[in-house]
Amino acid sequence: MKKFVSAGVVAMLTCTVVAQAMAEQVFKIGHVAPLTGGIAHLGKDNENGARLAVEEINAKGLTIGGQKITLQLDPQDDAADPRQATQVAQKLVDDKVVAVVGHLNSGTSIPASKIYSDAGIVQISPSATNPAYTQQGFKTTYRVVATDAQQGPALADYAHSKGIKSVAVVDDSTAYGQGLANEFEKKAKSLGLKVMSHDATNDKAVDFRAILTKIKGENPDAIMYGGMDATGGPFAKQAKQLGLRAKIFAGDGVCTEKLADLAGDATDNVVCSEAGASLEKMPGGGAFKAKYEKRFGQPIQIYAPFTYDAVYIIADAMKRANSTDPAKILAAMPATKYTGVIGTTTFDSKGDLQHGVISLYNYKGGKKTLLDAVEM
Numbered sequence: 584m585k586k587f588v589s590a591g592v593v594a595m596l597t598c599t600v601v602a603q604a605m606a607e608q609v610f611k612i613g614h615v616a617p618l619t620g621g622i623a624h625l626g627k628d629n630e631n632g633a634r635l636a637v638e639e640i641n642a643k644g645l646t647i648g649g650q651k652i653t654l655q656l657d658p659q660d661d662a663a664d665p666r667q668a669t670q671v672a673q674k675l676v677d678d679k680v681v682a683v684v685g686h687l688n689s690g691t692s693i694p695a696s697k698i699y700s701d702a703g704i705v706q707i708s709p710s711a712t713n714p715a716y717t718q719q720g721f722k723t724t725y726r727v728v729a730t731d732a733q734q735g736p737a738l739a740d741y742a743h744s745k746g747i748k749s750v751a752v753v754d755d756s757t758a759y760g761q762g763l764a765n766e767f768e769k770k771a772k773s774l775g776l777k778v779m780s781h782d783a784t785n786d787k788a789v790d791f792r793a794i795l796t797k798i799k800g801e802n803p804d805a806i807m808y809g810g811m812d813a814t815g816g817p818f819a820k821q822a823k824q825l826g827l828r829a830k831i832f833a834g835d836g837v838c839t840e841k842l843a844d845l846a847g848d849a850t851d852n853v854v855c856s857e858a859g860a861s862l863e864k865m866p867g868g869g870a871f872k873a874k875y876e877k878r879f880g881q882p883i884q885i886y887a888p889f890t891y892d893a894v895y896i897i898a899d900a901m902k903r904a905n906s907t908d909p910a911k912i913l914a915a916m917p918a919t920k921y922t923g924v925i926g927t928t929t930f931d932s933k934g935d936l937q938h939g940v941i942s943l944y945n946y947k948g949g950k951k952t953l954l955d956a957v958e959m
Contacts, residue, residue: 608650608651608652608653608907609652609653609654609655610652610653610654610655610681610907611654611655611656611657611678611679611680611681612633612637612654612655612656612657612680612681612682612683612684612894612897613657613658613659613675613678613680613682613683613684613685614629614630614633614634614656614657614658614659614683614684614685614890615658615659615660615661615668615671615672615675615683615684615685615686615687615691615695616629616630616660616661616685616686616687617660617661617662617663617664617687617688617691618630618658618660618662619660619662620662620663620813621663621786621787621811621813621814622663622687622811622812622813622836624839624841624884625687625811625812625839625884625885625886626660626663626687628883628884628885628886628887629684629685629687629709629710629886629887629889629890630656630658630890631875631878631879631887631890632709632875632883632886632887632888632889632890632891632894633656633658633684633890633891633893633894634656634658635874635875635878635879635887635891636890636891636892636893636894636895636898637654637655637656637894638878640654640894640895640898641653641654645898645901645902647901647902647905647906647907648905648906648907652907654894654898657675657678657680659671659674659675659685661685661686661687661688661691661695663687663688663690663691663786664691665690665691665693665694667691668686668690668691668692668694668695669694669695669698671695672695672698672699673698675699675704676698676699676702676704680704681704681705681897681901681907681908681909681912682704682705682706682707682897682900682909682912683699683704683705683706683707684707684708684709684890684893684894684897685706685708685709686708686711687708687709687710687711687886688710688711688757688758688759689711689712689713689715689716689731689757689758689759689762690713690757690758690759691711692706692708692711692713692716693711693713693715693716693719693758696716696719696721696723696724697719697721699721699723699724700719700721700722700723700724702909703723703909703910703913704723704909704913705723705725705897705900705909705912705913705916706723706724706725707725707726707727707893707896707897708724708725708726708727708728709726709727709728709886709889709890709892709893710728710835710858710885710886710889711726711728711759712726712728712729712730712731712734712759712762712763712834712835712858713730713731713758713759713762713763714730714731714732714762715758715762717730717933717934717935718933721934722913722934723913724933724934725916725930725934726934726935726936727859727889727892727893727896727925727928727936728835728858728859728886728889728936728939729858729859729936729939729940729941730858730935730939731759731762731763731766731834731858732766733858733939733941734763734766734834734835734856734858734941735763735764735765735766735767735768735769735770735834736766736767736769736770737856737941737943737957738767738807738832738833738834738854738856738943739767739770739771739774739776740770740774740957741832741854741943741954741955742771742776742805742807742830742832742854743771743774743775743776745830746804747776747804747805747830748776748777748804749776749777749778749779749801749802749803749804749805750771750776750777750778750779750803750804750805750806750807750832751778751779751780751781751782751798751801751803751805751806751807751829752764752767752768752778752780752781752782752806752807752809753781753782753783753784753791753794753798753806753807753808753809753810753818754781754782754783754784754808754809754810755783755784755785755786755788755809755810755811755814756783756784756785756786757786757810759809759810759811759834759836760786760809760810760811760836761783761809762809763809763834763836764781764807764808764809765809767807767809767832768781768807771807777803779798779801779803780797780798780801782794782797782798784810784814786810786811786813786814787814788814789814789817790817790821791814791817791818791821791822792821792825795818795821795822795825795827796825798827798829799825799826799827802829803829804829804830805829805830805831805832806822806827806829806830806831806832807831807832807833808831808832808833808837809833809834809836810833810836810837811836811837812836812837812838812839812841812842812845813845815833815836815837815842815845815846816837816841816842816844816845816846817845817846818831819831819842819846819849819850819852819853820845820846820847820849822849822852823848823849823852828852830852830853830854831852831853831854832853832854832855833853833854833855833856834855834856834858835855835856835857835858835885835886837853837855838855838856838857838885838944838951839884839885839951840882840883840884840885840951841884842855842946842951843946843949843950848949850946850949851945851946851947851948853945853946854943854944854945854954855943855944855945856941856942856943856944857885857941857942857944858939858941859886859888859889859925859939859940859942860925860926860940860942860956861942861944861953861956862883862888863953864942864953864956865888865924865925865926866922866924866925866926867888867923867924867925868888868924870924871887871888871891871924875887888924888925889925891923891924892921892923892924892925892928895921895923896919896921896923896928897912899919899921900912900915900916900919901915903915903918916930916934917930917932938958939958940956940957940958941956941957942955942956942957943955943956943957
């Protein structure tokens with residue numbers, strides 16, 4: 584009798600352990616953005632969006648292949664540096680993540696993409712806008728924003744519509760900044776705008792007075808700046824200090840809530856774009872804003888809604904594949920039709936959005952205000 588009871592107890596314990604093991608399966612989703620350096624505020628904003636999605640999915644419960652699973656965010660810092668980005672990408676592969684949301688910058692997303700491609704891991708960038716990212720022939724690269732091939736021309740079209748006749752162009756020498764500036768310049772020339780000059784700085788610069796003094800002598804109607812807010816803010820501020828009246832045009836890297844802190848009242852002279860719908864125009868924008876601010880106690884900078892939806896898109900692919908196998912998740916991605924905060928997301932054969940939106944803004948009293956939205 585004792586032996587029988589002992590065997591029963593062992594069996595019960597074994598079943599309990601197995602059940603716990605099945606209930607505690609954890610699968611990692613990588614997230615990469617700069618968490619240190621001049622644009623760390625943008626990186627943390629992206630991470631917060633992804634984290635909020637993971638927390639919600641776990642709270643609701645996710646069952647794949649008949650087993651309840653838990654998602655775990657694996658956040659990494661690439662410091663907006665291409666070399667560090669490839670190191671971090673390899674770390675995530677070694678960590679056996681099932682998919683990656685990131686990177687934030689085009690200049691980090693592009694070199695990291697080969698590593699994810701070689702490993703067969705889905706990479707969804709919430710903010711990399713350089714067209715080259717999805718033009719490498721990789722089946723693993725996706726993005727949930729429009730591209731600079733749409734963003735640059737939209738800015739040039741708007742400048743032309745406002746009577747701008749001449750423009751000086753400046754970029755920060757990154758894949759993003761240079762790519763956006765080039766797309767703007769190409770479209771501007773096709774519209775008949777005179778491009779007075781095209782100068783290059785870098786993404787760590789703090790003093791733009793030499794370039795701006797030269798531009799002041801050229802007397803253009805507008806300046807196109809390709810870069811991020813950490814440099815775009817000082818650029819706009821110094822332009823005003825030097826007495827330049829030219830309107831400053833910039834892309835999504837500059838178009839943040841923090842720009843007013845960096846540029847002061849010089850933001851009143853800035854027109855910028857986002858490679859997606861404005862928060863107030865997103866189907867789920869209002870609800871997302873409320874829960875984001877409640878969870879993190881701070882305003883959304885720019886692309887948190889896109890990282891949030893990117894995580895849900897990965898979870899959706901897992902459900903449709905009924906698998907946590909990265910290869911099967913990848914196979915499910917082309918058929919994505921996910922309706923979330925930013926709207927309904929579907930991809931073309933390259934991994935780009937099928938219906939991108941460009942939003943244009945100016946600043947009034949330091950507050951970003953929507954001017955127009957163009958569906959591409």
